[in-house]
Amino acid sequence: MAAGGSAGEQGRRARAQALELARRSREAYALASRYEAAAEAERQVAASLMGLTAVGWKLLVDRRWPGTRSANVDMLLIGPAGVFVIDVKRWRNAPAVKDGHLLAGTEPRDGEIAKLLAMTRTAEEKVASLGMSPVALRPLMVFAGHRLDTTLGHVRLLGHPDAVHALLAEPKRLTPQMVRAVTGVLEDAFPVYETADLGERPVEPAPAAEAGTLFDTEEVEKAALASALHAPIENWMTFLHPDQVAVTRRDWSGPARVSGPAGTGKTVVGLHRAAHLAARGHGRVLYVTFANNLPRVQAQLFRRMAGAFADRVEFTSLHAWANTFLTQRGITPRLNGDRADDAFYRAWIQIGRDSPLTDIDPSPVYWRDEIHHVIKGRGLTSLEEYRTIARPGRRTALQAAHREAAWLLYEEYEMLRAGRGVSDFNDVLTAALEEVRQRPADPPYASVIVDEVQDLTLVGVKLLHALAGDEPNGLLLIGDGQQAVYPGGFRLAEAGIGIKGRATVLRTNYRNADEILAAAMDLVSDDPFDDLDGPSPNGRRTVETVYNDGRVVRAQAPTGTEHDKQLVEAVRNVPDLAGAAVLCPSRRDLEACARLFRNAGVPVLSLEHYDGRPVEAVKLGTYRRAKGLEFKYVFLPRHDAALPVAEPGNAAAGERAELARRQLFVGMTRARDLLWLGSVVTQR
Template sequence: MGVIMSKEFHRSIDVDGSIKAKAWDFLTKLSQNAELTGLDVKIPKGPADKRVRTARVDLNYRAVLFAVSDDPEPMWLLAAIRPHDQAYEEAQSLVLDINPANGAMEVTRPAKIDATVTEYRKRAVEPDAPQVLPFTPDELVGLGINAEVAEQAVRLTSEDDVLGLAADLPEWQQQALLDLATGTSLQDVRASYELDNTAAPSADPLEAVQRATSRMEFVYLEGDDELRRMLEGDFAAWRTYLHPTQRDLAYRSTYNGPFRLAGGAGTGKTVVALHRAAFLVRKSPTARVLLCTFTRNLAAQLQLDIRGLLGAGESERIDVRGVDQVVRRVVEHVDGAPGQPLGEREQDQLWDEAVHAAGVPADLAPHLGPAFLAGEYRTVVLSLPEHTRDAYLKAKRTGRGLRLNRVQRAAVWRVVEAYERAVETSGRTTFDALAARAARLVGDADVERYDHVVVDEGQDLHAGHWRVLRGLVASGPNDLFICEDGHQRIYGERVVLGHFGIETRGRSRRLTLNYRTTRQNLRFAMGVIGDESVVDLDGDAETVAGYRSAFTGPTPELHGFASDGEEARFAADTVRGWVDGGVSPAAIAVLARRSAEQERARLALKDAGVPVELLQRDGPGNADSVKIASMHRAKGTEFSRVIVIGAEAGVVPLDWVVEGRPEPEYSAARGRERSLFYVACSRARDQLIVTWSRTPSPFLPTTV
C-alpha cells in the first residue's frame, strides 16, 4: 500500500493533537487492507471527484482521502481529517488534479475558486492605477496558474487583492503569484519552482508527487517505518514540506567552498540549516557534522529538531552546540577545565578600573568605554600573531571606527595589560580569551575536527568564533554552510568572513519569503528596522528589498498607558481572553527588554489565573503555560500571539546601554537595541500587540 500525505492532513492533527494516536491507528489499518479493517470507507454523495472517499478515524472524526491508484498496489492520498459532517462536506468539494502545464499534484476546491473569481470579476478597477502583475493571462497560464484566476489577476492593483483572489489555489500558485507581484521575473519564477521541466506532465501520481511544486504540499511515504517516524514526531511541517528554493539550497550535492545564506526573520534559514546538516550526514555514512549557533537555548532547540528529522544513528553524528560550548570543549581537551567566565557587568568594571590604573591621557579617556575596549580586545588584540605591544602598534584596525595614533595605541595597550592582570588575579577567564586560546589550539593534532560545519545565527558570532570554526573543518567542498540575518545582530560587532579565510562571495543566497508571520506583522517589523544601516558577513550593505509574506492577519495593536500597573493588567486581561477563547497557552508569549517588566507581567498573569513560566534555556518548557521571556531569550522562537511590553523611551533602547558612549560606539549599541526590538516584534505568527507606559519608544514605526 502506498500513501501520499498532504500538508493539510498534517495541519489537521496539529490543530487537535488528541487524534494523533487515532491517526496512526487509522493509517496502520489502511496500510493493511482498507476494505477489511473496519474503516467504513465510503463515497460521498455527489462528489466533484469520483476518486474521493471518507473513512472512519473514530466515532467523531473521518479522513478525507483519494483512491489514487490500484496498480500495482492500492495507493491513497490523505487530504484531511475533519469532524464527521465536515468531512463529508469537504469530500464533496475536493478535486485531485495533475497540473497540465507543469505536472504538479494539486488538490483544489473548484467551486470555491469559481465563487472568488466571480466576486473579483464584478469589482471595478481604477482605470489609471498600475497593474501589480504586468503580465498577460496567457503568460500566467503558461506557468500553471489557474486560467480563470489569471484572467482576473492581471487586472488587480494591489498585492493584497492578488493574495485574496489566489487564497484557494494550491500553495505553489499563491506563492508564485506573490513573487511576480513583488517584482520577480517570469524567468526567475520558472527557475525557482522548476517549471521549465521539458518532460510532458505525467498522470503517474508517483512522478507528479516528486515535482518541486508538489513537494511543497505532499510527501510520498515509502514503507511503514517512515510513516511511523512521521506520526510519532510532533508533525512539524518544516520537516517535510519545503519550498523549492529551500529544498535546492539544503539538498544541493556540492558547494565548492563556504556558502552563506542570508534572509530576514521567519524566512526559513534555520529550516534550511537543519535539512542541510541532515543531508550531509546521510550523504556519507562516516561524516561528522557540527551544527552550531550562538546561544545555548537555541542549540537546545536545534538538538530537539534534528532528532525529529533523523533516526538515532544518524543524529548521533551531528554535534549540536552553542558556539561557546564548542570553544570551551576545545580548550578543556588540551588545557583542562578553564576558570569560570566573567559576566559582562564584571568585565565592564574591570575595564573601567584598568583605564584609571593605566594613566590614560585625559583627552583619550572619554573614548575608552568598556564596550569599545572589549571590542578592541576581541577583534584586534586577541587576533595578533604575537601578543606584544609592538604587534599591537603595527596592527590593522579595519572597521574599528575610532582612529588611534601611536601614542594613543600605547595608552590602550597599557589598559589591556592592566585588564589582563586583573582577570588573572581573579582566577577567572572570559569567553573572548577562551575563543582566542581555542583558535590557537585547533591546529593541534589531538583536537577533534569535523567533516562539515553548519552555522545558524552567524551574524552574532565574533572574530574568535570564526577562527575556531575555520580551524575545525578543512577547507574544501561543503566545508561551511552559514546562515545569517544582519538585522538580527544583537551581540558583538560587525565582522567580514573573508578576514578569517571564509570566502563566500559568489556562493551566497538571500531568502525573502516570510513563512512565519502575517503581512501586517512583517510590515510592522520592517518599520522597526526603518533605514538603519546594516552590513552583512561579506561586508556589503544588507537590504530588506523583496521581503514578503503570503498570508494576512490582524493589524498590530499599539497601546500606551499612564502607569506600569495599568500596562501589566492590560497584558494579563488580553492573555486571559486568548486562553479562554481556546488559544493554547504555549502559543502565547509576553516579551520584555528588562526583568522588571517580565516580573510585573508574571505576577499580573498569575493573579489572572493564567499558567505562566519563564522561557527555559534548554527546551520549550511546559506545554500548558504562557511563556514570559526577555527579548534576548526569545531569539529563535515563534508564537501565535505575542505581547511586547515596556516598549517605552528609556527602556527600548535601554538608557544605560547606549547613553554616554562615544561615537561610533553609541551608534553600534543603539543599532543592537533596535535589532533586539525587531527580533521581539518578529516572533508573532498571527497577532502582535506592543504596549508601553508614559512615553513610547522612538523605535516604534510611525505607521502601522
Template sequence: MIFCIADTFPKALAKLPAQEQKAVKTTVFDLQMDPAHPSLQFHRIENSKDEHFWSVRVSRDIRLIVHKTEDSFLICYVDHHDPAYAWAERRRIEIHPRTGAAQIVEVRERVQEILVHQPVEVPATPAPIVLPPLFARYTDDELLVYGVPPDWLSDVRAATEDTIFDLAVHLPAEAAEALLDLAVGEKPELPTIVSPEVVNPFEHPDAQRRFRVMEDIEELKLALDFPWDQWAVFLHPSQRQIVAQKFSGPARVSGSAGTGKTVVAIHRAANILKNDPQALLLLTTFSLPLANALEGKLRLLAGVEKGVVPRVTVLPFKGVASELFTLAFGHYPRAATEEHVRAALKSAAVELAVTTFTPRFLASEWLNVVDAWQVADASAYQEVPRLGRKNRLGVKQRETLWPIFERARAMLSAQGLLTWPMIFGEVTRHFAARLEKPFTHTVVDEAQDLGVPELRMLAAITPPGSDTLFFAGDLGQRIFQEPFSWRVLGVDIRGRSKTLKVNYRTSHQIRQAADRLLPKVVQDVDGVEQDRRGTVSVFNGPDPEIKTFPNADAEVQGIAQWIKDLVGQGVAPAEIGLFVRSNAELGRARSAVKAAGHTQLELSERLEDPRGRIAIGTMHLAKGLEYKAIAVMACDDNVLPLQERVETVADASELDEVYETERHLFYVACTRARDYLLVSGVDPASEFFSDLTDRSRLPTR
C-alpha cells in the same frame, strides 16, 4: 505504486485527540503495508468531482480520506465523518497542465467564500472605492506558468488588493506565492516545469512542498509521530535547493525572520550525516536553549536508530570552546566576568598612572578591539583594524594604551582567568596548527551573532574545502556583535550566499510592520547583500496593535485584558508570549499574567513544560521561538533603546551600534508572533513605535 502523504493530512491529524490519533496511525500503517487488505473498509465519495477520492473507516465516526489510482496511493486528510467528506467533495488532485506538478485544487464552484467583492450601490451613501484588479493585464498562459489552476484564472484576474489574501488561501502554494510577488511589484521566480514523462508528478519540486513519498515504514512513522513539525517532512523548493546544493567553499543562507533558515540548516546537517558515514558534524548556535532546540529537531529528522546522532555534536559557541579547550589542555577554562575585566583595566591604569582615558573608553577598546581580535603585542595593536570606530587613535595614543591592556591581561592570568575571546583564541591556535580537525563539517545557526573569536575558532576546527562550513542567519537580527569582515578572517562567502523570500511563520500584516524597523537592503562588511524586498508571507492576519498607556498599572491591566480576549477566542495560554527589554521590566509582565488569571513560565536555560502557562522573558530570549500571540510590552522611552547601554557608550560609532542593535532586538521580539502582535509602553513610549507605522519605511521594489 508510490505511497504518499499530503501536508494537509498531518495538519488535520494534529487536531484530533490522542486516542483518535493512535487509531488513525494504525490504519495508515496498515494501508502502507497492504492497501488491498480485506479488513480495510473503502467507500467511494460519490459527491466528489474527483473519482479517485475514497474514505477509509478508522472508527465509528473517524474517516481517513485517501486518493488512489493504479500508480499512486495518497493519504490526504482525516476528520469526523461529515467534515472529512466535505473536505474531499471540495477538492481534486490533478497534474498542472503547464508545470507538471501534482496539486491539490479546490473545486471552484464548491468554494463558499465570495472571493471577489463587487461594489453594490446603496442609495444616499457615497459610492464605494473600486480598486483596480491586480492581474488583469496577464494572459492565461502567463498565469498558468506560475502554477495557477485553470479553474481559477478568472478569479485571479479579478483580484484586488482587498481580496488577494482571501484568494491566495484557496490556491496551490506556488501560485499564491507568485501572485503575492506580482502584487508588490516583484518578478517571481518561475516554477520548475517538468514533463510528467520525465518525473513523477508527486516528486516534482513544487509538489514536494505538499506531498512526500514514503519510502519505508520508518519514514512514515516519523511523519505520523510528529505531525506538528511540518518542516521535517515538507520543504519549499527554494529550501530544498539550498539543502542539496554543493558549494565550493563556505556558504551562507540568509533571509528575514520566519523564512526557514534554521529549517535549511537542520536539513543540511541531516543530509551530511546520512550521505557521509564518516562525517563528524558540529551543529552550533549562540545560546544553550537554541542548541537544545536544534538537537531535538535534528534527532527528529535524522533518527537515533540509524546511528546518525552519535556522530554529531550540538553545542552553543561557548560550549564548543569549553569542550575543545578541555580536550586540548586537560582542564576546564576559568572564564573571567565583565566585572573581573573592568577591575583589571582600572587597576592597570592606576598602577601605570594613565589618566588620559576614561574607564568607559578602556573597557570599550578592550572589548571591541584588543580582546575581540586577540591582539598579542604592541606592534599588532598599531596594525589592528578599528572598523567603524570614530575615535581615531594615533601612534602615541596606542603606545600609551597598550601597557594598560598588557598589564590587565597579566592580572587576569595571575588569577587563572581567561576571557571568552582568550578561550576561543587558545582553541583556535591549538587546532589551526593541526591537519586533523575535531569535525569534518560545521553548520552554524544564528550566524549573524558570531564574533571575531568565534568565527576564527570555527574556521580552525573545520577543514577547508567544499561544503564543510555552512552558516544560516539574518543580518537584521544581529543583536550581540559589531559587524566585521569575514573575508579578512579567511571565511569568504561571496558568490555562495543565498536569500530565502517566503515567510511561513508571520502573518503579512505583522511581517510588513516589522520590516519597517529595518533597511530595505542590509549589507555586511564584505559587501554581501541581503535584500529584504520581495519577501512575502503566505497568510493573512489582523493588524498589529500599538498602544501607549498613562502609567505602568494601566499597561498591566491592558495587557491582562488582551490575554483574556485571546484565550476567550480559543488561543491556548502556551501559545502566548510576553517579552520585555530587560530583567528590570519582568515584574510588569508577571503582573499582567497574574491579572489575567494565568500562570507564567519564565524563559531560561531550564527545560520546562510550557502547557497551560504564558511565557514571559526578555527580548534576548525570544530568539528562535514562536508563539501564536506576542505582546512586546514595557517599551518606554528610556527602556527601548535601553538607557543603560546609551550611557556606557565611549565612541560615536558605538552609539550608532547601540541604536542599531536595539532596533534589531525589537524586530526579533515582534517577529516571534504568528497571528497577533501587541506592542505597548508608558507614554512617552519608545521612539521605534513611529517606525512600525511609517509606510515610507516599507520595503518596496
C-alpha cells in the same frame, strides 16, 4: 491532550483503525492475486500496505522508473508520515546489516541499496516542484518472510510483519491535502508499468479473526495509538519553497553562505540541510549557534523532523562545544564570566576612567565591548596590529591616543584576570582554536553548519573554519547582519573564508504578517549594517511576504501600573498560551515581568529552559535569547523605554542606539500573528 481527548477514547479509535486495516488488507490480498507475475510473498506485502489506505494512505504499485528503459519501482507509499519508496525482497537467507553493508546470509547485497537510493533521488526531484523537503521521502526495503527493523544509512529495512505498525508509528508530516497533491505528482512521474494500481475499493466487513494471517491486529492497534498521541509536526518541516529545497540539496565545492532578511527561513534551510547531509551518512555533522538556549530547540525540532538519523547531527552552542572539546583534551579553562567582568571594572577604575577614552564615551560598557569584540574577539596580540585594524560594526573613529589608551586598558584587564586565575569566553575560543590547529578533531566533522553567524567573533569563525576546512559541503554559514545583537563585526576574508559562487540570498518572508514586518522594518530602515562581506548603505531591503493574517497592537498607558494590567489581560486573551512569548530588552526587565505574571496566576516558562515543545505557559526571555525562534503571539512591554535618546555629534551614542534598535527589531520579528507593543506615555 493531543488528538482525540481521553486515553480511553484514543484506545477505542486505535482499535477501530486496526480492525479496518485488517479488513482492507484481506480485500487487497484477494485483489493482488490478479497479478500473474506477483509471487505469493509480494502479494502479501502489497496487501498489508494496501490496508493503510483505510487511514489516509495512497499506494502505487509496479510503476515505471523514469529515466530508465525498463526498470520498475515496486511500490510508492504516500501517507501522513511522508513518502516511502519501497523495494520488496523475498530472500531465502535472512537479511542482515554488518559493518555498514547489507547481506543476504553471507552474500553482499550493497547493489540493492544503491539502486533503491537512486530511485528515491528520482522521487525527490519529482516532488521538489511542490516544495517538499527530502527529509519527508524515505527509501524502504521490505523483506517478506523475515522479522527486521533497522537502518542502513538513509534506508530503513523492515520485515513484512513489522511494516504496517512501524509506518503507523512514524511522526505525522503530511495533511490529507498534501497526500493528494504528492500522490498526483508521483502518479504522473512514475506511470503504470504493466498492470493497474491497487486502488481504494469498498470492502465488505469481515470477521477480525480472519485477518490475522497478514499482520498482528494488536500490534497495529498499539502503533496507531502511539502515533495518535504525537502532536502533528509543523508543515514547514516537510514543505519548503522550491528555491529552499534546492539549497538544502546543493553540492558546494567549498564554504558556502545562506543569508536573507528576518523570517526568510534561513534556520529552516539549515535544519533541512543538516538532515540531507545526515541522511547521506558521510560523517559527523555539527550544528552550531551562539546562544546557548537555541540548540535545545533546534535539536528537538530536528528529532521530530529527521527521525532515525537525528543522532548523526550534534547541536551545540559555540562556547559549550569549545569548553567540552578542551576538557576532552585534558585542558580545563577556568571560565568565570562574573569574576572576569569584575577584573575589567577594576581595570577601568585604575586605567580607563581618567584616560582619553572618556572623550569618546564615558561609559565603561563601550570599552568592555571593544576589548571583547575587537581586541580579543579578533585575536589581536600587539598594539601595532590594533593601531591599523579596521573595526567593522564600530563606526566611531578612534585616534591614535584612543587606541593606545584602549590597549593599556586591555593589558590591565588581562593582568588582573590572569592574577585571579580565571578565563573569559574569548579565552576559551582562542584555546580551542590553537588546540584544533595543533591536533585536529578526531574523528573529523564532515560538515559544520553555523547559524546566526553574525553574532560570532572573528576568532569563533576561525575556529569553525578550522574544524570544517575548505572541503566540499564542509562549512555552511547562515545569518543576517541586520539581526546582529552584539557590537562589532568581521569580514569573511579576514577568517580566510572565500564563498565566491557559493552564496544564496533568501528574499521571501514566510513568518511575519505584512503589518508586523512593516512595523519592524520601519524601525531599522535608516540604519546601515555590516553583513560579513561589507557594509550596507541603509536598512531598506526588498522582502516579499506570503502571510497576511496578522496585526500590530500598540497599547499606550498613562502609568506603569496600567501598562502592566493591559499586558496581563492581553496575554490571558490569546487563544493558545503555548504560542505566546513576552520579550524584554534586559534581564532586569525580565525578572519584573516574571513577578508580574506569577502574581497574576499566569504560568511562565523561561526561554533558558524552553526546548521547542508546546507548553501551556507564556515564554519569557530577552530579545537576544529569542534569536532563531518564532511565536504566534509576541508581547514587547515598554518596548520603547530602552531605546537611547539621540545625541547629535556623539558617534558612540549613535552606535548604542543602532544596536538597541536591532535588538528590538529581532524581538518584533519573532511574531507571526500578533505583535503587541506596550508603552508608558506620561500625560503632561
